[in-house]
Amino acid sequence: MFGLGPVTRIYLGVEAVDMRKGFEGLYGAVRDQLGHDPLSGHLFLFTNKTRTRLKALVWDGSGLWVCAKRLEKGRFRWPEAEGRHSVSMRPEELAMLVNGLDLKHTRQRNWYRKSAEAALRTASRELNWANLSIQKKDAEIHVLQERLRQQRIGFLGPASETLSDLQLELLTEEEPGVTREEWKRNRGASRLGRCRRANASRIRAAGLCRRVCRASKK
Numbered sequence: 001m002f003g004l005g006p007v008t009r010i011y012l013g014v015e016a017v018d019m020r021k022g023f024e025g026l027y028g029a030v031r032d033q034l035g036h037d038p039l040s041g042h043l044f045l046f047t048n049k050t051r052t053r054l055k056a057l058v059w060d061g062s063g064l065w066v067c068a069k070r071l072e073k074g075r076f077r078w079p080e081a082e083g084r085h086s087v088s089m090r091p092e093e094l095a096m097l098v099n100g101l102d103l104k105h106t107r108q109r110n111w112y113r114k115s116a117e118a119a120l121r122t123a124s125r126e127l128n129w130a131n132l133s134i135q136k137k138d139a140e141i142h143v144l145q146e147r148l149r150q151q152r153i154g155f156l157g158p159a160s161e162t163l164s165d166l167q168l169e170l171l172t173e174e175e176p177g178v179t180r181e182e183w184k185r186n187r188g189a190s191r192l193g194r195c196r197r198a199n200a201s202r203i204r205a206a207g208l209c210r211r212v213c214r215a216s217k218k
Contacts, residue, residue, distance in 0.1 A: 004091050009042040011086045012079060017046040019053045023064055026057040034086045038064070045094075051075040054098070069098065077102040 017029055029046065030038040039059045047054045052075055056067040076097060081087045153161070
């Protein structure tokens with residue numbers, strides 16, 4: 001079943017319509033006679049000349065609904081409007097109309113009513129402000145990430161750009177009570193030690209090669 005949401009409008013066709021019309025006929029009446037979009041999701045009501053029958057056309061998002069009602073006795077008190085093809089009403093007035101109440105004998109209190117369009121505009125403004133705030137935060141995060149990248153390059157060198165997060169975490173892990181300068185000196189000393197061990201290995205390998213060569217000459 002279809003429902004009437006807060007943004008759904010109800011339009012009544014002032015002029016009488018042939019109740020033999022179906023989907024296509026009412027579709028054309030909404031488009032040509034009332035000047036509205038039949039697929040807008042709003043509810044459109046029509047009646048015949050004797051005001052004993054009515055038909056409703058509404059789009060629910062996947063298809064068109066056509067609903068009809070025939071009075072066994074009596075007539076609908078249909079609103080009149082000179083120079084207009086349609087009038088709009090609230091869901092409460094629609095319930096009164098289809099239940100046989102005369103809208104002319106009802107008086108609306110001067111209550112504050114916030115229209116659905118105003119609510120949508122307010123929600124749209126709030127959404128725009130939220131999007132701007134998110135964009136601002138994203139820009140701040142981008143600036144902080146760039147600063148962090150520059151600090152990492154200055155701390156570990158340009159080669160740190162190719163390291164994974166786990167490798168960076170292991171490299172930047174500092175011992176408790178050790179300052180950055182001490183950490184750099186220890187890291188440099190460890191690099192020097194690795195270089196010395198590599199040179200020693202190469203020297204041993206070269207000496208072994210010379211001994212093998214001498215033994216082969218003998």
